Amino acid sequence: MQYASWMEESGESFIGEMLKAAQNPSMISFAGGLPALELFPDHALQRSFQRVFEEQGKSALQYAQTAGHPPLRQWLAQQHKHNGKPVTIEEIAVTTGSQQGLSLLAQTFLDPGDVVFVETPTYIGAIQAFQSFRAQMMMIPCDEQGVIPEELEKKLKLVTPKFLYLIPNYQNPSGKVMGLERRIELLRVAKAHDLLVVEDNPYGELRFEGEKSPNLIELGDNVIYLGTFSKVLSPGLRVGYVVADPDIINHLCQTKEGVDLHSNNLTQRAVLEFLNEGLLPGHIQNLRTVYKERRNAMVRAVEKYLGNEVEMIIPSGGLFLWARFKKITNSFDYVQETIRQNVLYVPGALFYPDGRVTSEVRLNYSCSTPEIIDEGIQRLARAIKG
Secondary structure, three states: OOOOHHHHHHOOOHHHHHHHHOOOOOOEEOOOOOOOHHHOOHHHHHHHHHHHHHHHHHHHOOOOOOOOOHHHHHHHHHOOEEOOEEOOHHHEEEEOHHHHHHHHHHHHHOOOOOEEEEEOOOOHHHHHHHHOOOOEEEEEOEEOOEEOHHHHHHHHOOOOOOEEEEOOOOOOOOOOOOOHHHHHHHHHHHHHOOOOEEEEOOOOOOEOOOOOOOOHHHHOOOEEEEEEOOOOOOHHHOOEEEEOOHHHHHHHHHHHHOOOOOOOHHHHHHHHHHHHOOOHHHHHHHHHHHHHHHHHHHHHHHHHHOHHHEEEEOOOEOOEEEEEEOOOOOHHHHHHHHHHOOEEOEEHHHHOOOOOOOOEEEEEOOOOOHHHHHHHHHHHHHHHHO
């Protein structure tokens, strides 16, 4: 078959192979970015869907607006500010998960060869979305708070990218958080160079410690914000959204028309029913409590079974722990052995678009109990230590 050239270059999907391996009932997987199955508010969502069928059944099953269900967009607009100003419904588009938001941005903004700035390292799904449209990804050096503004400014003097993509809250994969002063300085640099910033925030509500910093879109112009209900409600619902200037929203909707016409009308209405019931804040608080316990369990297990063999970034929220093995060169080399030990992780190389060799790994703690985490890290230690 004559597939697109970018598919030939992308090679076999490692994530697909990991998902296959995870089907083994004996496998402990730290590889996915999965929320905890047992914490999904399934009964409340069932009530929400039932109310939609009872009160809006016919219209919920019909075609809908490309930009999304207007009452849901209005609810979302009320949750956000754009550079200190209230957001209007014209600045909101509902997407089929925030991953579709990324893909729509890529399709709308990128021509082959265009440059996109990303963090070092960055989210696999973003790499895939940008690669699909033949973009060149250029990594900006980062420290413990993410992108270093001085390094960004250096790059901007040499290259003009279409946009900068980043995850300022509990970054995937590193778990880092960008402080308030850093956010302000980064936006100052972006404004001086007329740089468009894409802010992806799937994990921002999953905060265990520390104070909440304003989102970048709240602090400055020229920011596109990606949000989602996947990590705080359910990924299976596939409800995400974009907040941006109305002209950008209009262009994204033109692109979306050619992709799926509109996101699931029934599901959008059911999510709104859930939100209007006022259940989300309490649900998020429960997630924070459970995920913090699981984060702590993973940190304890890594310290117990791997000790000084690893350096790790202990996240103050989110779903992931980022670790570097000190005595190995390439974490990819141990994937087959970890599969034999019935445990999975994601090798760090996948988060670097330049294909570098690294001994880093990303470990997910949110979908495993403390007991399973302990057993899984024991298996991981056996695989690495031989």
